[in-house]
Amino acid sequence: MADQIRLLVVEDVPQVAQYVRGLLNSQAAIKLLEVVSDGTRVPDLVRELRPDVILVDALLQGRLKGMTLVARLHESGNQVPVIVLTVPQHPVQVNPATGIHAVLPMPFSGYELVARIQQSRQAAATADDAGSARVIAVFAPKGGVGKTTIAFNLAVAVGQAGLRTVLIDGSLQFGDLRALLKVPIDAPSLLDLPTDRIQESDLEDVLWRDPSGIDILLAPPRVELAEMVTVRDLEKVLSLLRRVYQVVLVDTPAVIGDVNLAFLDAADTILEIVSYDSTTIHSTMVMADAFRAIGYPPAKLRYLVNRADSTGGFDPQVLADALGRQPEHSVSSGGDLVVRANNEGIPFVLADPEARISQDVFRTVGELVGHPAALRR
Ligand SMILES: Nc1ncnc2c1ncn2[C@@H]1O[C@H](COP(=O)(O)OP(=O)(O)OP(=O)(O)O)[C@@H](O)[C@H]1O
Ligand SMILES: [Mg+2]
Secondary structure, eight states, X not given: OTXXXXXXXXOOOXXXXXXXXXXXXXXXXXXXXXXXXXXXXXXXXXXXXXXXXXXXXXXXXXXXXHHHHHHHHXXXXXXXXXXXXXXXXXXXXXXXXXXXXXXXXSSOOHHHHHHHHHHHHHHHHHHXXXXXXXXXXXXXXXXXXXXXXXXXXXXXXXXXXXXXEXXXXXXXXXXXXXXXXXXXXXXXXXXXXXXXXXXXXHHHHHOEEOTTSOEEEOOOSXXXXXXXXXXXXXXXXXXXXXXXXXXXXXXXXXXXXXXHHHHHHHOSEEEEEEOSSHXXXXXXXXXXXXXXXXXXXXXXXXXXXXXXXXXXXOOHHHXXXXXXXXXXXXXXXXXXXXXHHHHHTOOHHHHOTTSHHHHHHHHHHHHHHOOHHHHOO
């Protein structure tokens, strides 16, 4: 069962372990991964087994006593909710700030055990969603309009504003960022994340730390590998990144499919790149209809005109009429600076922060995320 809650039990009294096993045997909502009696093994087991909930006996004996283990887990940045099992003579207070997410006093029934585990899992999931990062998906229904260039420079500019920023290369088949940033072919990608239980510590190994100061989650290195990334994996990665970062930017491909919709659904803002030409206008209107049909609120979508200073004789009002509003953001043409910076794999906002295009990007950051201090926490 996909939605089973994975439970790790830390218990050294055989009778209690047996009792818990017995209670869990008769139900399917919770999968008992293992009962471990040696507390020192727990941190490794958590990494290996990736439980959703850990049940620890407060009176655990051995080298690592029960409450010491709970404190140790908490200090190591453990995100998995911990339920402390105790007896009435040894009361323990719930205190998430010290890693005690719930308490289960003995004796307890099967119903109480299952309910407590489910509540803990639910509370952790809700906490995951709260206070989370702003997700911005840079999108265009048409290829080559500047998504990657804008997404990369916007991300770096957000990072410059002091916000923890991650950029995801959402073009899973033809990830542009690998080439743009000249990362080694064996640099890890999204595919190197474990598929079942992804944890914060796993991010360390797979994120590309760009010299520009932002972290980047690269796309798989080969076209055929893109198929191995599932929507479920992406949702998990996104929810984790949301927790760790303040701004998550996604460079999305010019397609509408399951994977790209996962990015667009998760986004707080879809930043759609448009330009002054008739094919863009056509595809943008088709897309706006599709987004309406999906049910995205109009405020979720924001337009950015790229190369806004080169209209090529095109009347900007025609674009505004087609969109039904003035585009919210604009970035001018950067000419040689953009080509040179892209060729060197560096963001133009750092290569020449005073250039008009860089100033446009910095202004866009202000318009998109507001005053950085408001997001800082
Ligand atoms: N404002 C700009 N000024 C000058 N050049 C630009 C600008 N925006 C994009 N470019 C150039 O346009 C080209 C296409 O840009 P980019 O690769 O960012 O587009 P894309 O939308 O990501 O394309 P794809 O659909 O292939 O992923 C690049 O060579 C880039 O340097
Ligand atoms: Mg691109």
